[in-house]
Amino acid sequence: MAEIEHHLTEPLLAAYAAGNLPQAYELVVAAHVSLCVECRARLGAHENAGGAVLETLPGAALSAGLRDRVMAALDAPPPAAAAVPRRSGIFPAPVMAALKGQPPRWKTLGGGVRQQILQADAEGSARLLYIPPGVAVPDHGHGGLELTLVLQGAFSDKTGGFGTGDVEIAGPELEHQPVADIGPPCICLAATDAPLRFHALIPRLLQPFFRI
């Protein structure tokens, strides 16, 4: 794997450490950190900072019986841990968890582009995208922040080239048209906090059906 060139920003890592990201973005952060030593270290630094803040908190008064209840519960067997999915092929563990341990079930979007939605709620959505070599993701803008992590292959848009492990951070102002590089199909994990807006007429009509 080539060296990762495009990393997460400090505010994104801080927000993840503090638990202040919508789940769709959390998935991209967790997946990138699984692949990137540098961002793992930086996330660790933010957690250290969180711990340092915790140390300085004044603290709240506790109910009288809580300490005894906790001490009495030490001997009870620990709750059974849920099975944690492992990394499988190009998919790091958090993506496998979002896939519920199964391989992706692609849905065709046209032009050979496929997707599987992993997660969608009022705060945002996360999906896997499969883009054949040389093919463009339909021209789109997006309402807010878009995070795209490359899991296989590479893509390029007007801001530059993104290889495996790289994450593109696109603000609402960026209208871009990523094109998959020649080589293996490009597989990405993408998260947005609003539905993507497509500019070509047909994809826009299809948007409600595909939830892209």
Added chain:
Amino acid sequence: MFADTALAAPLDHRALAVPSGVAKAQAKGRPRAVTHPTDTAMSDATRWMLAVRDGRDRAAFARLYDHFAPRLKGMAMRGGLNAAFAEDVVQDVMLTVWHKAAQFDPGVAPVSAWVYRIARNRQIDMARKRARPLPEELIEEASEPDSQQIYAMEQEVGFLQGALARLAPEQRQIIEKAYMGELSHSEIQAETGLALGTIKSRIRLGLERLRHELKELR
């Protein structure tokens, strides 16, 4: 273990006093930080946590409870929970600290950061009623954290707390809000750019450590 009686006196220290071979065996056969640095180089919380991990020391756990439980309740309430819910989180987090103690590694994260992460994950899981996406765990077996690493981590905590203390009050408030989950991502982006710079110098150390560990894994 010397020159430390004042600090150590109230606490049962049997767990740290066992010969290293025994401590190793207790740690489920994994290579462990058995060469503890002199206690003076370690914070109270680290010593308590190691006593819980290696000796299942209840007295040490009670110390950890007294130290962290009120702060954890404060953190949960700042995150928007009412007092009763916040105490559920406290109970849950403290029991996780007890049950998952074997995963604590003072060369990787200080106790405060380890507890902070457990609390944050727990609070989110409870709010969403589903598991939060988490990064893969590094396989730590291959690396034997040494006293130097633990010392470096303790130092990092000292630097961070010093840096926090030196911030101007309004900046410090922003940092507190950011890490207590009271700022959105865009607010963090907008407001903390400068303040976050104060922790950046600490990142290099963690990176060196990880690179070192990964080299050993190859």
